Amino acid sequence: MAMEMHVEQQAFCSRCVFGRKLKNSAMIGNKSILDFKTFATSAKSIEQVQQDTSIYDTEEDLERVVSYLFRAEVGGLVKVFVGVGSIKCSVFIEVSSLPNFTSDHKLALCWGIFRSDSSCFLLPDLESLAPETSQLADESQLGSFKTPFVQNSSGIYTVNLEFDCAQVPFYLTFALLSPSVAAACDLEIRTHRKTNFCVPVGIGRGYPLPLGVSVSDDNLVNFSLFSRSAEGVVLCLYDGSTNQPALEIDLDPYVNRTGDIWHISMERTKEYVSYGYRCKGSVQLDSGSRFHMRQVLLDPYAKRIGKLSPEKDQSVSSVNYLGCLDEEPAFDWNDDIHPMLPMEKLAVYRLNIGNFTKDKSSGLPKNVAGTFSGVIHKLQHIKSLGFNAILLEPVFPFDEQKGPYYPYHFFSAMNSYGCKNNHGLVDNSMKEMIKTLHENGIEVLLEVVFSHTSEGGDAACQAASFRGIDNSSYYIVDGDIGSGTNNALKCNSPVVQQMILDSLRHLVTDFHIDGFCFINASHLLRGVNGEYLSRPPLVEAIAFDPLLSKTKIIADCWSPLDMSCIKIDFPHWKKWAEMNASFCADVRNFMRGEGVLSDLATRLCGSGDIFSDSRGPAFSFNFIARNSGLSLVDLVSFSDDSLSSELSWNCGKEGPTNVSLVLETRLKQIRNFLFILFVSLGVPVLNMGDEFGYSVGGSPLYADRKPINWGYLETGFGSQIMQFITYLNSLRTRRSDLFQKKDFLKVENINWHGSGQSPPKWHDPSCKTLAMTLKTEKDETPSSSSNGDMFISFNASDVPDILVLPEVSEATIWHRLVDTALIFPGFFSNISDPDCHMVAGSSKYTMEPHSCALFEAREQESVLLANEI
Structure with missing residues (x-):
């Protein structure tokens, strides 16, 4: 009663x-x-x-x-x-x-x-x-x-x-x-x-805001929970001695409720270490009500959480997640400063905190491997490659059987990512990582998933938080026991929208995150009934939020629910960047010989078909391989019928092989993909492990991803590819006037060439060769006046092609900087290398099958001066 x-x-x-x-x-x-x-x-x-x-x-x-x-x-x-x-x-x-x-x-x-x-x-x-x-x-x-x-x-x-x-x-x-x-x-x-x-x-009666646990001005501990549909709420407090609540307090609907918010304040909580809620109400599947009084639920606004293990006679489905009440250790940011890098200057390295250093080959102690601290230990590796930003896969607590793209909470970090046996310091461990990265000039971007949770959608699924607190308020409910697809969150309902904004602000203010990549971003455009909105409130609110709008905000329309990417005109308000799935698809298609020249040219020049609407090429985050689908090595090694959506090519032999010709082609293709990624306008994004040959045996499933093997660093292949990536990043920085542009290249500064010097046949699928001359702006500053024009060529055919290099002045000569068909170390070189291959204007150059090349025009005197220096 x-x-x-x-x-x-x-x-x-x-x-x-x-x-x-x-x-x-x-x-x-x-x-x-x-x-x-x-x-x-x-x-x-x-x-x-x-x-x-x-x-x-x-x-x-x-x-x-x-x-x-x-x-x-x-x-x-x-x-x-x-x-x-x-x-x-x-x-x-x-x-x-x-x-x-x-x-x-x-x-x-x-x-x-x-x-x-x-x-x-x-x-x-x-x-x-x-x-x-x-x-x-x-x-x-x-x-x-x-x-x-x-x-x-x-x-x-x-x-x-x-x-x-x-x-x-x-x-x-x-x-x-x-x-x-x-x-x-x-x-x-x-x-x-x-x-x-x-x-x-x-x-005490308590206060409705802020949601979660807070200390009021009168030094009382205030608990606040939103639930519109609950008929009653019980606050459960745990002292840590058992898995049963040490104290349960029933909240009175006449006193401890304001609108749809239940609240209560307490004099004493020091003897308690964690808390949760029981919500009373009916179970009506058709209307979305899923109240189970026996289940203790996690506060959606808990800033830190702990896992309550089941008793010996309990089932695993009864495991609870509880909010922590113990005082959070203070962290000294010591005047931490955000790098605030311009978008066009970014080079992004994507990684998963656990899989990045969990393997014993990382050489890290067990309590450090697979944690935020592990990233700090491998910081030099990231810096040596030339990356100035990392993109973290989601760090919110998630269902370990499903992976990080199935979170059950949006305000705390996964406990296992903190130092082992010290979960209380997981937040400080993450903050220490971010602080160290900032000190080294590296920005931290974070993938976030607000489209769904790990609670699932069927009637047999155990409620952990939202589902048992107020299912119909948090999730799209369609009257079926499925309660929408995989419990799709009502992102644009006022309550969920506010929770998402509060989560993002918390990450910026408390963790100093520099930006966010929104996974399954197309879902953010849906209304409370699942319909697409022309002006989605959440997306607009993020774009104009005084705090969030100053960070990098990136839409990624890839969905972890069905491993698909939805093509949609994403409303951006000149603020939102996008993960460019079209870049990935068009480059893969061209390099396997099935694309058309116009598609490749569009991607090389910053995807104007997507970003010319008041944005620019810097809003395009380009990638060849991602953390789902085939890795870079697998992309050139597997292409059976089950992988048709991957647009891959095995180069003549499925899977592992010792055939020299096949291996040479695969190596060229990997170089080609990396080359195109870094010379295209936009922000290059490389997935962890692709720099030294990470493979999962041709499986595109994210669940098959394993910790990367750091032993591949010692292989000849790994050494070559890492040096090449370092070189390409340095080239982008040196020639920022062409490769790191905020605005699109002017039409008059680009000349296109087909085979030989013939005009390109843009829409002819039989044409596999394309070349472009990038002309330096005439108003270059004196410091960069020595940077000459660039000539870049691509041959995706099975036969060689003869190129004719554009004419240059008598005092200028073409220097070959890259030819992916050459053997290591000759396939790339710096302009100052004494053995850098030089070619006069109007000279013919043979492009080998499946290769790319880059030439830079430099005055001979400037080259001699560079060599002397």
Whole structure:
């Protein structure tokens, strides 16, 4: 039976006095009394207070006092004052203006104390009870304790109860008993609502905002939870000794609810380490109601969480996740500064925190491998490759069987990513990683998934948080037991939208994240019923948020639910960048000999078909391989029928092989993909492990991804590819005037060539050769005046092709910087290398099958000067 606490809200006085310490108390006869200004509603006179000197004893340091006012069912007022100190707590009850009551009428208090269920009363400390208190023989009566009132000279009835603070918090419920001559028994007087009087002790009404756990201005711990559909909410507190709540507090819907937010505040929480909620309500699958009173649920706004392991007789499905109450260790950011790199200057390395260093080949201690600290230990590897930004796969707590793209929480980091056996410091471990990366000029971007959670959508799925708190408010509900597809979040409903914005702001302010990549971003465009919106509120809110709009915000329309990428015109407000899946598809198609020249040219020049609408090439995040689908090595090694969507080519032999010709072609293709990635306008994104041959045997499934083997660093292949990536990153930086542009290249600064010097046949699928001359701007600054034109060529055919290099002035000569068909180390070189191959203008150059080449025009004098330096 739920508690019956129905306080008259019109006369609820706690907001006037709650949380005020007794600094203004007066001393009368060695007794401490309350300031009358503070308790004007009590209507006491000094004489009355002097008569009630037993209420506030100087030995009892009452730090907080709160008052409540009720109307009795027979008329009259019942005032209750609750004071809580460090040792004792007092409850003073005053009854006045009872009709037809004279000085010879007797009045008693029949009372009991409970926490979450008024049918289960607690036994108070009997030694602290007043001598006149008696325990009733009839246990069916309320609480089984009876204490007589004292009537003062003004006819006001008063009684004072004292309790040991070790029992706080609890609820005191009571009724008034008056002898009845007619009935030959006591007359029970209750509230005007005909319910028992009930007041909280050591518990406050609380505040609706902010959601989650916070400390209010009056140093009370405030709990706040949104649930529109719940009929009741119980706060469960754990002391860590068992997996059962040490304390459960039922929230009163008349007092502890404001709108759709349930809230409560408490004096004491130090003895508790974690918390959760039980939500009461019906189970109606057609309307989306999924309340299971037995399940303790995770607060969606918990800043740190812990896992509650099941007891021996519990099933795994009963495992709970709880919010942590222990104080979070402080972290010194020591004037950390965001690198604030321009978008066009970025070169991004994508990694998974666990798989990056978990393998023993990383050489890291077990408590460091697979953690945020592991990234710090491998920082030099990232820097040596020339990357200035990392893109982290989701770090939110996730279902370990499904992977990081199935989160169940949006405010904390995965505990296993912190130092082992020290989950309390997982946040600090992440912050230390970010701080170190910032010190090295590296930005930290984070993938986030707000389209769905790990709770699943079928009726048999165990609720962990949102589903049991308010399924129909958080998820798109279609009336079926599936509750939408994989529990699709209502991203554009006000409640979920606010939660997402709060999560992102928390990551920026508390963790100093530099930007976000929104996985399954097309879902952010859906309304509460799943329909696409032309002006989605969440996407617009992020674009114009004063904090979030200053970060990098990237839309990735790849969905982990079905491993697909939805093509959609993403509304951007000139703020949103995008993961360019079209770049990936068109480059893969061309290099396997099935694309057309126009598609490749569009991607090389920054995908103007997507980003020319008030944005620019810097908004295009380009990739060849990603963390789902085939890795870079597998992309050139596997192409059976099951991989048709991958647009891969095995180069003549499926899977591992020792055939030299096949291996040479695969090596060229890997170089080609990397070359195109880094010379194209936009931001290059490389997936971890692709720099030294990461492979999962041709499986495109994310679930088959394994920790990378750092032993591949020592292989000849790994050494060549890493040196090539380093070179390409340095080339992009040196020739930022051509490869790191905020705006698109001017038409007059690009010349296109087909086979030989013939015009390209843009839409002829039989044409496999394309070349482009990139002309340097005429208004170059003196510091970059030595940077000449670039000539870049691509041959995706199975036969050689003869190129004719464009004419240049007599003092200028073409220097070959890259030819992916050559053997290591000759396939790339710097302009200052003494053995750099030089070709005169109008010279013919043979392009080998499946290769790319790059030439730079430089004046001979500038080259000689560079060599001397």
